[in-house]
Every structure is written in structure tokens, then in C-alpha cells.
Amino acid sequence: MDGAERLFNEIVKDYSERVYWHVRRWVNNHEDADDLVQEIFLKIWTALPSFRGEAQLFTWIWRIATNETLNWLRREKVRAALRFSSIDTEMERRIDDDPFFDGDAADRALSKAVAKLPEKQRQVFVLRYYDEMPYEQMSEILGTSTGALKASYHIAQEKVRAALGHDLFSGTD
Amino acid sequence: MSKRNDISTPAGYFEDLQQRLEGIPARKQVSPSGIMVRLTPYVAIAASFLVAVMIGNAILRQTAVPAEDDPWTYVSYLADALDPDGAALVDMAAWEEEEEGLYPEDIVNFLLADGISVEHLNYLSYEEGY
Numbered sequence: 001m002d003g004a005e006r007l008f009n010e011i012v013k014d015y016s017e018r019v020y021w022h023v024r025r026w027v028n029n030h031e032d033a034d035d036l037v038q039e040i041f042l043k044i045w046t047a048l049p050s051f052r053g054e055a056q057l058f059t060w061i062w063r064i065a066t067n068e069t070l071n072w073l074r075r076e077k078v079r080a081a082l083r084f085s086s087i088d089t090e091m092e093r094r095i096d097d098d099p100f101f102d103g104d105a106a107d108r109a110l111s112k113a114v115a116k117l118p119e120k121q122r123q124v125f126v127l128r129y130y131d132e133m134p135y136e137q138m139s140e141i142l143g144t145s146t147g148a149l150k151a152s153y154h155i156a157q158e159k160v161r162a163a164l165g166h167d168l169f170s171g172t173d
Numbered sequence: 174m175s176k177r178n179d180i181s182t183p184a185g186y187f188e189d190l191q192q193r194l195e196g197i198p199a200r201k202q203v204s205p206s207g208i209m210v211r212l213t214p215y216v217a218i219a220a221s222f223l224v225a226v227m228i229g230n231a232i233l234r235q236t237a238v239p240a241e242d243d244p245w246t247y248v249s250y251l252a253d254a255l256d257p258d259g260a261a262l263v264d265m266a267a268w269e270e271e272e273e274g275l276y277p278e279d280i281v282n283f284l285l286a287d288g289i290s291v292e293h294l295n296y297l298s299y300e301e302g303y
Contacts (some may be wrong), residue, residue: 005198012194017187024180034190041194045201081230103179111179120269144268147261152269 008045011061016041018131019065025126026069028094028115040068055140062141066123073119091115106164113163121156128153 019040024033043064051060073087080090095101095111103111114125123142127133128149135146142149157169 008198009195012191016191016194020182020187020190021180030182037190038193038197042197042201045197078227081227081234098180100181100183101179102181107179118269142268145261145264148264148268151261151265155265 004048008048011044011057012041015058015061019061022065022126022131023069025114025130026073026122028091028111029098030100032072032094036069036072039072040065043068059137059140062137066141070119070123088116109164110160110168113160116163117156117159121152121159124149124152125156125160 016037020033020037023036023040024030027033027036044061047064051057055063076090077087080087092112092115095108095115101108101111114122114129117125124138127138127141128135135149138149139146161168
């Protein structure tokens with residue numbers, strides 16, 4: 001086993017579970033999350049020789065995961081359009097049909113509200129609310145200021161709150 | 174309401190996932206299939222029609238008027254966020270600008286992911302005048 005393979009296996013060990021949970025929040029279905037995680041790690045392996053270490057490993061991995069997830073989402077939008085449907089309808093169906101969704105009606109409503117957020121706000125919401133990532137880290141991954149991310153998260157929270165009809169976020173920023 | 178307990182995985186999933194992922198280096202060299210390069214003109218015509226329909230659909234979707242965010246939400250955030258020069262909102266607006274909708278490149282990426290070769294896409298773009 002060479003150095004690259006050893007590093008890759010370390011990355012798999014340290015990050016695969018976390019990447020899975022992140023991706024799962026986007027795709028709302030276990031099978032697709034599994035496929036997408038494999039695509040992400042294939043990309044990580046392919047890009048590993050170009051990792052120079054200027055960025056932190058975590059940031060670099062998360063950038064790849066975020067880009068691949070957005071690419072997946074765009075492909076799904078096209079797929080939905082081909083069926084004369086919308087990505088929102090498709091996501092609602094996935095949440096309802098997911099056999100590994102164990103939450104109650106309120107959890108389901110939250111997942112659906114998050115799925116309807118615009119792309120960037122959803123990105124921020126998933127990273128902040130579910131992954132509990134600090135704004136500074138999000139800023140490095142998403143390439144924008146922490147102020148912009150805070151504003152975006154605030155708007156996302158407002159939309160989710162309006163969709164749910166009650167406040168989930170007291171005590172969070 | 175918990176944040177993570179609402180979704181789960183099959184039992185033993187992460188051990189299995191880790192094993193599969195660790196197998197990636199061994200099987201990463203996958204040569205592209207030459208089948209698409211030899212596609213018949215009939216498939217090209219069908220794909221051409223598909224591209225035209227999808228681009229039309231994308232244009233229609235883009236022309237739909239999106240719901241506006243309530244401006245008072247932004248104003249209240251300004252007050253809350255101690256952001257007197259408004260830089261956060263300017264950044265946010267710039268960051269969120271490219272957003273939503275379907276773009277021709279999304280459709281091209283979809284077709285590439287589905288196995289349509291770059292040569293055929295070039296051919297179709299030329300035929301359709303895109």
C-alpha cells in the first residue's frame with residue numbers, strides 16, 4: 001500500500017460517516033446517498049495527487065463533497081423536468097418513501113421545508129443546523145464571508161419557521 | 174425534535190461502506206467505453222430532439238417569476254446582526270445570485286452523466302445552433 005492509498009484510507013475512516021450524513025440530508029434517500037458518497041470518494045481519490053496541503057484536508061474534502069452534491073442536485077432537476085415534475089415534488093416524495101426515515105410528522109415537515117429552500121440557503125442550513133459547522137469553516141468551504149453566511153442562515157431559518165408555523169431555533173444564531 | 178435521530182441506515186452499513194470505499198484505489202482505472210463513439214445517427218437524432226425539448230423546458234422555467242424574499246426580513250437581520258455597513262447583505266446577495274433554475278450546462282452535464290459522448294454533444298449543438 002503506497003502513501004496515497006494509506007492517506008485515502010485514513011480519509012475514508014475519518015470522514016465517510018460524516019460525509020454520508022451530510023449527503024443524506026440533501027438527497028433524502030439512503031440508496032442515493034450511498035451512491036453519491038461513493039462518487040464523492042472516487043473524486044477524492046482521483047484528486048488526491050493534486051491536494052497540495054494549502055487548504056486544510058477537511059476543507060478540501062468538504063469542497064469536493066459540496067460540489068458533487070450540487071452536481072447531483074442539478075442532474076436531478078433535469079431528471080424531474082423530463083418527467084414534467086419539479087425537484088420540490090421529487091424531494092417530498094423521497095422523504096415520504098424513505099424506509100430509513102424514523103422521525104415523526106414534525107421531523108418530516110422540517111425535512112420538507114429544508115428541501116424547498118433555495119440551493120445556497122439550503123447549503124448553509126444543512127451545514128449549520130444539521131452538521132453544526134462553525135461559520136468560519138463554512139466560509140472556507142463555500143468561499144464567501146461569514147457575514148453573508150449568517151444572513152443566509154437567518155433567511156433560511158425564517159423560511160423554515162414560516163413553513164412549520166412554529167419556532168425551532170430559539171437559542172441558535 | 175432531534176437533528177439526526179430522524180434518519181437511519183441499515184444495520185452494519187458504515188462498516189460495509191468503509192470496506193467498499195477502501196476498495197476504490199484498486200478499481201479506479203476504468204477505461205471509457207467506445208460504444209458511444211460508434212452510436213448510430215438515429216440515436217443522435219433522438220438525442221437532438223431531447224436536447225431541444227429540455228432547453229425549451231429550461232427557458233420556460235427560467236421565465237417563471239420567483240417569489241421574493243420579504244425585505245423586512247433583511248432589515249430586521251441588519252439590526253440584529255450588528256452589521257452597520259451592510260457588508261453581510263451585499264456579500265449574501267452576490268453569493269446567492271447564481272441560483273436555481275435549469276441551465277443549458279446542467280442539461281449537458283446530465284447527458285454526459287448518462288453516457289452521451291462529448292463528440293455527439295458538439296454535433297448536436299452545431300445542429301441546433303446553440
